[in-house]
Amino acid sequence: MATLFKKDWFGLLIVVIVSGLAIAAVKPAFLSHFNLYVLMVSTSYMLIIALAQMIIIAIGQMNLSVGAIGGLVAISFSGLMEVHQISVPVAVLIGLVIGMMCGFLNGYITAKSGISAFIITLATLYIFKGINLGITEAEPFYNIPETVKNFGNAKLGNTPIPFLIVIPIIITFLMWVFMNRTETGRHMLAYGNSVQSAELIGISSSKVVITAHVISGFLAATAGILVVCRLQLGTPNIGDSWLLPSFAAPVIGGAILAGGKVDVIATALGVLIVVIISQALVIFKIDPFFVQIFLGVMILIAVLVNRYREYKQEALRKIFNSE
């Protein structure tokens, strides 16, 4: 039990359960089939967006272009199917490749120039968004094939569980394995902990940085495609509002923006907290325009809690760590 309390995700799990029960106690509608369905749908793509940012946070960088990549892939995916009559699986594949290429561009320039990813991805954000607007001229693609629409609407049997959430759950599991059980994943965390140490050990920084960005691009692309399935159309503004939540979930999950510390399970729970609270605001009929305030406050609280814990654990021990 004591070791459970030390884990990042344990406290969050309690927050999720308690807040869920508390909201349900006041508003039983919170646990209605429809509401649970909506909750899980938002969770599904939020989860992938959060992981797309998390892997970049792991190496101590930021990816401001997650939304722009997702948006570009979303319109490419829907445009290929509508305008060029390309079959769904091929369109998915091309979409994912575009996302990975965008990520590769981010990673390659960051690694080779040594310029901070913040600036590079700020620039590529506008490039990707610009391509998006250039192609669409701000017009959505409406003619999405029925198979895609059906996939977006499907539920697992008679349950409120959307079929859409299966992919994010598989991806979350794979990401957990990647960050905790593969050499590349561990090298990323080592690099995020200390670039200098990682290089002295012989970890190739460009390999780590480029791989992380390619995975981030892949995940952003996946999220973009899922949103198209959900919305049943490909609008050019997909991804515009991803940035803040993409940071919120990992940070609530205890990630340190300086790098080297991320937790996949805690990030997933962070997503749940963001989604539950956003949903609660809807149920309590709070003006949606105010939702961002809550998101901001939540990030602030999470950062302060992280800071306090780091301060307790690290700062004091670092100085007087004699036995």
Next chain:
Amino acid sequence: MSEFCLEISSANKSFPGVKALDQASFRLRKGSIHALLGENGAGKSTLIKIITGVHKQDSGKLFINGKEETLNNPNDATKFGISVVHQERNLIRRFSVGENLMLNNLPKTALGLIDYDEITIKSKKWLEMMDLDIDPKTVVSELTVAKMQLCEIAKALSLRAKILLLDEPTSSLSPQESENLFALLKKIVRDEGVSIVFVSHKLEEVFNICDDVTVLRDGENACTSEDIKNLDRQKLVRLMIGRDEQIVKSARKIENAKDIILALKNVKTELGHKNIDLELNRSEIIGLYGLVGAGRTELMKCLIGQDKITDGDVIVNGKKVTINSPKTALEKFKIGYISEDRKKEGLILIHNVLDNTSITVWSQIRKAFGFVTDGMIANKVDSYIRQLEVKTTIKLSVNFKFIWR
């Protein structure tokens, strides 16, 4: 096979504005402990970086086991069995000891995933070989500095290092811990056939464990791979500083005359200091002694108000005071702090010498509306820059550029 496992001949290396190494040579005998000495800035770290593949020499040759080789990156060096042990920077603090030891070569299961049980078993072997009683599952940040250091050495050995570079390994160790380290070094030289390059400022240690000595001075060899038996302490110091050692006679020993200008009484700080007492007389130099991590720097930072003093008295010129910021310390109580970490804390590197030397006194020299010119600054700091022989290309007192501060 060559008698030397590592040889560097006439290496040159320049950085913008500095010649770091000038025809430097170095020969490491197999199975020896070789001291690499020199003052700060003599070129030791540049030489180490060349040996470990971090930098590449501009000219000059590098031989490993008698064969000329090129090291393009740290990975190349690792392949040739060269490992460097830094003071503690080389470990990933949030990873376990075992994972750190195996990070270059993580054992994997049939599925290609990391096998943490195997990590524990393998790393335990190396820890036991060094008589280290550490659970491989311990997170590194929970270890003492001394144990981190020993883990670094274990890591180097686990990489099958045949040439081990130790960069001031004892600066954070207690005398007992240092003794243990030396016993271990002698053991691995004897049992594992490892050769060691030992960088240290403590000459007693050098005479205690080293076989050969190379001294660098201003990037040049003051001596190359000299047998330590041919040297004594005085000769070594002369090689290092280029002249005889002068023990400066303290100008005036203050005996009973008490003119205490700064005193700490029973001070407790938020960083964990307890019951600290200290008395400083006028015109007195006080040495603050302790190992790395003992809290010396931290005490001074609390004194100047960067971190908090939570209990006890600080007395300046006989009056009990509270110093709550470095600004107050400097401007109100005239307590200046010069950091050991010049690059991070001492200087603003992208600003010029004039700005850096004067930044603390702008408030004294500024005219109306906070107007400060380079000329005004130069008047103030010129003589100090000259006295301290700061090598700068700025022509002082000629530059009349007007800049708002």
